Amino acid sequence: MARRRQIYEGKAKILYEGPEPGTLIQYFKDDATAFNAQKKGTINGKGVLNNRISEHVFTLLGNIGVPTHFIRRLNMREQLIRQVEIVPIEVVVRNVAAGSLSKRLGIEEGVQLPRTIIEYYYKDDALGDPMISDEHIAAFGWATQEEMHDIADLAIRTNDFLSGLFAGIGIRLVDFKLEFGRIWDNDYSRIILADEISPDGCRLWDMTTNEKLDKDRFRRDLGGEVEAYQEVARRLGLLPDGA
Numbered sequence: 001m002a003r004r005r006q007i008y009e010g011k012a013k014i015l016y017e018g019p020e021p022g023t024l025i026q027y028f029k030d031d032a033t034a035f036n037a038q039k040k041g042t043i044n045g046k047g048v049l050n051n052r053i054s055e056h057v058f059t060l061l062g063n064i065g066v067p068t069h070f071i072r073r074l075n076m077r078e079q080l081i082r083q084v085e086i087v088p089i090e091v092v093v094r095n096v097a098a099g100s101l102s103k104r105l106g107i108e109e110g111v112q113l114p115r116t117i118i119e120y121y122y123k124d125d126a127l128g129d130p131m132i133s134d135e136h137i138a139a140f141g142w143a144t145q146e147e148m149h150d151i152a153d154l155a156i157r158t159n160d161f162l163s164g165l166f167a168g169i170g171i172r173l174v175d176f177k178l179e180f181g182r183i184w185d186n187d188y189s190r191i192i193l194a195d196e197i198s199p200d201g202c203r204l205w206d207m208t209t210n211e212k213l214d215k216d217r218f219r220r221d222l223g224g225e226v227e228a229y230q231e232v233a234r235r236l237g238l239l240p241d242g243a
């Protein structure tokens, strides 16, 4: 096969030119980073699991009418996606206090939040993805007000759906990160969900034991990263019970 043109290499994924215009191939690596890439490592088999988990979640979200970039999985590590113009904002949705929110506001990890909180971060590695508000987004033109309305709406719909999906398999969806992109159709654009949804970008706690089934195992040197990701995949019905 001819060597494909690499479009972009991120910390956990590579994007290649797709087979048709407007498509890309998203390749899932085993590389793991944390704290803005100050901590680096490899979790053997993570890419395969995240490809499968993200395929599953994006397919289910598509079924309930959330537009996503996912087209189909191609193989163990790759999926075909729609090319989008990435909105340079990381959207974090929180249901339970944890991570940077607990640190910033002094709220103990595990405390149920009185309501779901959406936060925005400017996607810029050099700046360490600083937290921003709607004011910054509007002032610097990173997204229009209409786009931000759509983004917040899709983030809430995704949270409602995923909270239920995970609760059904004994997992608490503590928080997660989403990214969105624009698709252009002549002079009009619309917002769709992009990137991935996997234990790399979610906090997932076992509902009875509070065991962490996500990337915090890597961030906090807890070990058992791949087993945790496998457990999520198994409960989602993506791996045989004994695997």
Ligand code: C5P
Pocket: 090, 092, 098, 099, 100, 101, 129, 175, 176, 177, 200, 201, 202, 203, 215
């Ligand atoms: O670190 P923090 O508590 O702000 O993370 C909130 C959620 O967003 C976590 O689930 C984390 O995995 C995710 N996140 C991410 N990528 C980032 C920052 C946060 O996936 N760059």
